[in-house]
Amino acid sequence: MSLTAFLHSRHGRGFSCRAEIEAHHAAAFRRFRARVMPRSPFYRGMADLPLKALPRMDKARLMANFSAINTCGIDHDAAMQVAIRAETSRDFRPLIGKVSVGLSTGTSGQRGLFLATPRERRLWAAIMLGCYWPELWRRQRVAFFMRADNALYRSLSNPLVRFAFFDLLSPFEDHLARLADLDPSVLIAPARILAMLAERQAAGGLALSPRRVISVAETLSPEDAALIERAFGTRVHQVYQATEGVLAMTCRLGHLHLNERWLRIDRDVIDAASGAFCPVIHDFTRESLPILNYRLDDVLIPDPDPCPCGCASQRIARIEGREDDVLWWPSVTGPRMVASEAIRTAIACLPQPLRDYRVVQQGRMLHLWLDAAAPGAEPALRTSLAGLARRLGAEPPALVFHRGLPPETDAKRRRIRVLPEARTGV
Template sequence: MLFKLSILYYLAEIKLTKWLYIHNIRFRRNGMIKKMIRHCTTSLFYKPFAQNKHNFENFPVINKAIFMANFDAINTVNIKLEEAFEVAKKSEESRDFSPTISGITVGLSSGTSGNRGVFLASEKERAYWVALILDRVLGFSLKKRSIAFFLRANSNLYDSVKSKLLLFHFFDLLNPLDEHIKRLNALKPSILVAQPSMLIELANAIETNKLKIQPTKVISVAEVLTPEDKCYLASIFKQTIHQVYQCTEGFLASSCENGTLHFNEDFLIIEKKYIDNEQKRFHPIITDLKRQSQPMIRYELNDIIQEKENCSCGSKFLAIEAIEGRSDDILVFKNTKNEEVKIFPDFFRRAIILADSEINDYALIQNEPKYLLLYIKSRQEESYQLAYDAIQNLLKQNNILDIIITQTAHNHTIKGNKLRRIRNDVRKAN
């Protein structure tokens, strides 16, 4: 009961904070910054930077490597990384996601092994998160709704959304598709939450009449949703596809009624680190004004964000044109002058999809500096050659001439892992 009351309390707080932010009334925001800095005195890592109570710019910019290396000193709830990993891994293996460490929920992000993040959330933070999900994603309603939620691993963070009005059903990504279809047909969920690659499989099943569901809301999570996938899904589900941009680092953005993602700037500070000369693409450096167990301050993500100038919904929150993937997925080559040339994944995506409208799936993997693997799924045999030529053209425009592209019959994604269609596997091998 207390938990549910806190959700209602936070829901009111969130609405007020948003209203104040939108109307440019600063006292609330200044108070939040001050409170966050004051709380940092309980973090061994951040204590030295918390002397000036007003200025969070004194804090160092960190990244995942620094964050994980200093996990024990950063968190304010005395949890050691080793112990957090142990609990989270055991939960995943036993598929029992209830264990906590002294009331703190521990979760693992779905990165590749060796690159996985660990998140911590207190009961208060869980209640706050639920309120946020209700406010920004599910919408508050007194109608009974069932949610089909596809995840690689459940977490009691997600279980906390459960209530009499919201019936949460966890779908384990590792289970076979036929089983999902059977369960979904029986459940007929009102809300469907899954990553684009799963949504596409479900949309294919709707097209072939195997799956008969009509959710009133479809939410894409965890992977990059490309414009062409968004279009396809919208046509099958007959609605705007909503998106949630959430990772271990927090609940960063959600889509407006137009389907455009907006950063949750009412409780996040977003600094932009531009990574291209045109200043169109940036890495977000995020500061979460609400996280306490695990402060998230000036944390640079390696996601490539393309900025959207303005969204017709009129929101004041920073809009995202596209999340292009991660910086690790920028393909790197040598040109004819032996200079290094970096090409963003989005350029390859566009070259491939514009090569032939019959292409309905693809993958491009750089497995060695001069070698690319190309997967093309299409009804037409010529599609492969058209995509091949488009990629060679793009490389040629950048004075890269000696790249060998080989055809591959599958997209090289392991079941349960995130789909990344354009991928640089070279650096991992080093």
């Protein structure tokens, strides 16, 4: 399977039409029902149900039923102990049998466990290698910034790859000398780390020349993408990956496509106008911990245009962020979704560029921190945001302007976000 995955990812032209995708999913789930579901005590009696009739899952429900759902007979508490021991010792080698266990903290602060069998690790590696390897015949040096090392990621190592793990929990400055020594040909990191490295490179503090730059694990804003591409002189690829699976990745033309070869992704549409939806995923490659009818709280904006790369897998215009971070402005007919892209555009259209900014909605107030703003920035933004509200038929929030940047408590470096109304002291 992993060779097929590699070849598909490397040379496959992707699906040619929607009917081919549907047929592929139907066949994959027939196999999954016969082979995998009977091994899960939780799903054993449900193998004949349509996917939509399976219990709707989320992280909390998956964790509550973890011991019964997984097909490896692994107990939740035992797995949690292994995962926590690995996190605290920073020694990520221990396995349960042949299964690796990982801990995800997630943005909601809720702990999750994930499992990966050797077969799943090989599949993951095959997809990554197939998609993004610069030249297979040349030895590559890969720098991989992750919160936690995991046997999953080390399965990438082979004689052609020198693979270096950079622990995100170590201070950023400690990594720079080792990174310069490695001189990576492939640089894989969360978007905010890539942006920090790009700033360092632009300031002359680093001189890396990676052939591939891949942003993983969180959303990549257009500003950061531009910054990273300028600094490293190469396109930044994006692998949109949650604990629950690889949901989307960029094609050779740099456009995001849903990973419909390995998952079925249904839509819970939250805004009809833009088609914005939360993905509901069914993963037929995940045999250790089945992920079925599982709703994520990320918001995706579909791109209706076919991709010139020829692959019919659904294109994604962008990942809007978490559902909690979508801006809604009131209108007489109910709340209107305000795409973060519209706010970004308003800021990008200012007569003089900002150094950086943060936009935080709290109730009816929109706080704007404008770093190094020229005097005309505030009236210009008032005008353009009022225009945006008018176009949406919505009432604009009260704008509150600040200088500089707020003290950063949010390690995710999200420029546009929403605070729960109950919280005070922005």
